[in-house]
Amino acid sequence: xxxxxxxxxxxxxxxxxxxxxxxxxxxxxxxxxxxxxxxxxxxxxxxxxxxxxxxxxxxxxxxxxxxxxxxxxxxxxxxxxxxxxxxxxxxxxxxxxxxxxxxxxxxxxxxxxxxxxxxxxxxxxxxxxxxxxxxxxxxxxxxxxxxxxxxxxxxxxxxxxxxxxxxxxxxxxxxxxxxxxxxxxxxxxxxxxxxxxxxxxxxxxxxxxxxxxxxxxxxxxxxxxxxxxxxxxxxxxxxxxxxxxxxxxxxxxxxxxxxxxxxxxxxxxxxxxxxxxxxxxxxxxxxxxxxxxxxxxxxxxxxxxxxxxxxxxxxxxxxxxxxxxxxxxxxxxxxxxxxxxxxxxxxxxxxxxxxxxxxxxxxxxxxxxxxxxxxxxxxxxxx
Numbered sequence: 081x082x083x084x085x086x087x088x089x090x091x092x093x094x095x096x097x098x099x100x101x102x103x104x105x106x107x108x109x110x111x112x113x114x115x116x117x118x119x120x121x122x123x124x125x126x127x128x129x130x131x132x133x134x135x136x137x138x139x140x141x142x143x144x145x146x147x148x149x150x151x152x153x154x155x156x157x158x159x160x161x162x163x164x165x166x167x168x169x170x171x172x173x174x175x176x177x178x179x180x181x182x183x184x185x186x187x188x189x190x191x192x193x194x195x196x197x198x199x200x201x202x203x204x205x206x207x208x209x210x211x212x213x214x215x216x217x218x219x220x221x222x223x224x225x226x227x228x229x230x231x232x233x234x235x236x237x238x239x240x241x242x243x244x245x246x247x248x249x250x251x252x253x254x255x256x257x258x259x260x261x262x263x264x265x266x267x268x269x270x271x272x273x274x275x276x277x278x279x280x281x282x283x284x285x286x287x288x289x290x291x292x293x294x295x296x297x298x299x300x301x302x303x304x305x306x307x308x309x310x311x312x313x314x315x316x317x318x319x320x321x322x323x324x325x326x327x328x329x330x331x332x333x334x335x336x337x338x339x340x341x342x343x344x345x346x347x348x349x350x351x352x353x354x355x356x357x358x359x360x361x362x363x364x365x366x367x368x369x370x371x372x373x374x375x376x377x378x379x380x381x382x383x384x385x386x387x388x389x390x391x392x393x394x395x396x397x398x399x400x401x402x403x404x405x406x407x408x409x410x411x412x413x414x415x416x417x418x419x420x421x422x423x424x425x426x427x428x429x430x431x432x433x434x435x436x437x438x439x440x441x442x443x444x445x446x447x448x449x450x451x452x453x454x455x456x457x458x459x460x461x462x463x
Contacts, residue, residue, distance in 0.1 A: 252288040
């Protein structure tokens with residue numbers, strides 16, 4: 081009995097010392113990581129982890145349901161699509177043809193209205209809100225210095241950083257995009273309850289505007305710029321600029337770092353569903369128009385969907401770009417394989433949401449699953 085008591089006491093002491101060390105070393109965010117992710121059997125963020133964090137509600141207005149195509153759900157998944165859906169844990173697969181729902185199916189207990197984490201698809205919304213802020217005169221242009229809004233970045237190389245550099249991921253900062261390392265700034269940003277403090281600790285270590293380097297930190301800084309410029313919270317600005325005007329059928333959630341600091345995790349974490357995510361792809365497909373009304377400046381949309389750097393043809397301003405044979409796709413992309421994929425010439429939108437993008441965990445590059453979803457959707461369309 082004494083041995084057991086001493087053992088429990090020893091474990092309690094060790095645990096207490098560990099907690100103290102985490103606070104002393106400013107890594108106490110790992111406590112939240114363990115509680116919300118690792119103790120639930122995950123090694124990284126997961127589709128419904130929004131339930132474990134503080135969120136702000138993004139309300140919808142009058143819903144504008146997508147019409148069903150005349151050939152709605154006549155086609156069935158190909159064998160290859162069924163295989164990858166099963167192996168990668170797809171929860172939603174939707175094909176929109178000529179602005180009508182041509183095919184939709186949901187898996188693993190999810191439905192058309194189920195919420196799931198957008199992850200980095202949120203970056204496209206943030207870039208769109210930059211375009212809106214420029215359109216409304218809050219920000220002068222893509223060339224306006226970040227320093228005008230965030231004085232921390234007024235020294236040295238950082239003084240040359242522009243809002244356009246943030247949108248095109250060319251800030252030159254020392255952000256480390258490492259999802260599976262518990263000590264990376266990416267992990268800290270996901271779990272820390274004071275995200276602004278984390279971001280203001282970044283340093284410009286390369287010439288801003290020089291080259292593309294995938295960085296969630298750039299999008300987070302951009303959101304902070306937009307909030308400073310507009311005087312509006314990002315979740316409110318998204319609500320009034322896009323969520324309501326685009327006729328979203330469901331209200332959604334955007335994760336914030338904490339109730340106290342109330343800063344959105346701008347690089348990720350909008351919890352919504354496939355058909356409401358698809359609306360933003362349609363907006364860009366239609367050059368910023370929605371039902372005849374110019375919601376977003378067409379010149380900004382056009383610039384967003386072209387590579388900024390010739391040596392990095394895969395990225396524009398907040399959107400991924402991919403050519404397959406004679407087709408040119410642009411897309412929103414998120415961790416674990418969240419995709420809104422658009423081919424404007426064919427008037428096709430493909431949405432896939434799920435638990436995994438496969439064994440390839442490479443960040444900032446196209447993974448093989450994307451081509452499979454595109455190819456099999458077109459195989460279905462051609463049957």
